[in-house]
Amino acid sequence: MTEPAAVGAMVQPEDEAHLDGRALDESVAFTSDLIRFDTTNRGLGEGHERPAAEYAAERLAEAGLAPHVLEKAPGRTNVVARIAGHDPGAPALLVHGHLDVVPAQPADWTVHPFSGEIRDGVVWGRGAVDMKNADAMVLAVVRAWARAGVRPRRDIVLAFTADEEDSAAYGSGFLVQEHAVLFEGCTEAIGESGAFTFHPGDGNRVYPVAAGERGTAWMRLTAHGRAGHGSKRNAENAVSRLAAAVHRIGEHRWPVRLTPVTRAALLALCELRGLPCPDLDAVARIGEAHLDQEIDSLLDELGPYAELIAATVRNSANPTMLDAGYKVNVIPGSATAHVDGRTLPGTEEEFAATLDELTGPDVEWSYQHHQIPLLAPVNSRSFAVLRDALEHFDPGAKVVPYCMSGGTDAKQFSRLGVQSYGFTPLRLPEGFDYGRMFHGVDERVPVQALHFGTRVLDRALRSL
Structure with missing residues (x-):
């Protein structure tokens, strides 16, 4: 496979000893907890992300951060926090994930969609893959850093947003328009989707990393x-x-x-x-x-x-x-x-x-x-870092770029000059239809996939 060329020196992170069992357990527990908050976005302004946002803000505060809790309308809550990096000359990195979910009809599900039940090594519920799992993994990683005194190379701005599943008017659109100062210095972002295992059926494990989105x-x-x-x-x-x-x-x-x-x-x-x-x-x-x-x-x-x-x-x-x-x-x-x-x-x-x-x-x-379509370079240092993080924990990984058919909050953040990659790493077993889980019935994610994703995110975010 033709490898994207790395631009600039690849910075290898220190070892992963700080990423203890507690961090892996928290990635699972936080996913389950966040699912239990019914943050259904029904469109036309009808949604309520506040409980999940307050939960995320509390977990960040426990890690010594000072989260901003921001609302355009009551209940449509966003959380933004900044982690200081050790290289003051490096541009900041944005890591964003949304807290709202699409509707779910409990009668159609094997388990209640807002139970967050953990059964047979799998976390069930609306948001398990779209995308409370990613929010949980990010929270687990930054809390592990705080316990071990680890700092990333560059400033990292964390954004947990409302309203991504509709127009983003109460979420990232509001943040970009009214609170752009919180994202000062951000030039790149890591966001939704991408870096999941795709099994084509021939033994290959393909990990598509999103470097583009179609416009809405x-x-x-x-x-x-x-x-x-x-x-x-x-x-x-x-x-x-x-x-x-x-x-x-x-x-x-x-x-x-x-x-x-x-x-x-x-x-x-x-x-x-x-x-x-x-x-x-x-x-x-x-x-x-x-x-x-x-x-x-x-x-x-x-x-x-x-x-x-x-x-x-x-x-x-x-x-x-x-x-x-x-x-x-x-x-x-x-x-x-x-x-x-x-x-x-x-x-x-x-x-x-x-x-x-x-x-x-x-x-x-x-x-x-x-909303406009997006493109990010696939021959960049950042893409190479993301590929390296996946290959480090799955040496058989075949990492390829791809364009998402839909859109994410990255469209809003692009108005600030931020270039985004879709990167929510999950190592999934063969037969697990990840694509069908998005907005589908019986949405769920394996515990081991969350553990893998937490390790990969930790390495990637410290290296970028």
């Missing part, structure tokens, strides 16, 4: 027409106009658009799969249709490996909500729909122009929530 383009479509009686023909039926536009959007095939991160991922995955990787630039010069065909063929050949990149070779737009009418025999004067769009770096103008074409003259559309 949540849209509202509105069709206007002529209201009337349901028994009469109506050529200006708003519901028909909307349905036609939604159908066109749902059926549209977006063209391939390869980012530097996805190109690097393709090269790495082809090498792991033992496939020759085509000269993608040469293919693209032949024509867009040829590139589309080549990429689709390559994804087929990659088999299970394609799961890591298939969603990020194109933009996407998926209709998700419809709202029209109030009585079966009344044609309404307007109808609305919502579409979840995701955009790759450098494609936003193309995306908007395509939506104009697909909606047509009878349907208006606008962004309901719009």
Whole structure:
């Protein structure tokens, strides 16, 4: 596999003797405790992260830190704290994780989603992987540092945020807009997702580290027409106009658009799969249709490996909500729909122009929530440090870059000039479907995965 080149000298941390059994136990206990706080984010401002935020602030205060507890609205609570590094000339590092979770229906679960139950070596509950596990591991690491007198190389700013599962208006967006001074000096960040074990089924243990995110383009479509009686023909039926536009959007095939991160991922995955990787630039010069065909063929050949990149070779737009009418025999004067769009770096103008074409003259559309796509370099010293930390604790690890199909708080922090990597390390057993755990039923995380992640985070954060 082609290795990303390290920029600058790799600083190896001191030994890990300070990371005692207590720290590993705390990573598990804190995960369980945080899950028991019902921090469900139902959108439209409805959420309550305060209990989990106060819990995190208390654990930080016990470690000698001075956390800031900040709210834009009652109950929508964030926590920010800074750990002083030993190199005053080094830029600061941001480590962020969100405290809110998506809704869960207890009747659908094997265990109650807010029980935090530990059963057969597994911690169960909403947030076990998204992402109270990461919050817990960070808390466990910084408390171990405090007990042993360990200091990281650079200042580390910790941010535990509200509202990531909606618009971030009460969380990272609020912090960036109103409390940017707390992030002074931060140039890089470690955040959500990435660095989990992906098992393609051939014996390889692949760890995708996120170095990019697609942009968020949540849209509202509105069709206007002529209201009337349901028994009469109506050529200006708003519901028909909307349905036609939604159908066109749902059926549209977006063209391939390869980012530097996805190109690097393709090269790495082809090498792991033992496939020759085509000269993608040469293919693209032949024509867009040829590139589309080549990429689709390559994804087929990659088999299970394609799961890591298939969603990020194109933009996407998926209709998700419809709202029209109030009585079966009344044609309404307007109808609305919502579409979840995701955009790759450098494609936003193309995306908007395509939506104009697909909606047509009878349907208006606008962004309901719009955030930019992100890219981080995969040939950086930081990426090399993250790779080293994973390989140190799993010598068989195959570390590859990838772009996340969705978005995180990193989008908000990028407004401060902070470049982010998705890095929540977990060594997972084969057959554990990590991707399905996100926002899914029976979300859970193995205890041993938390222990592994805590060790990896400790090494990475002291080395970065």
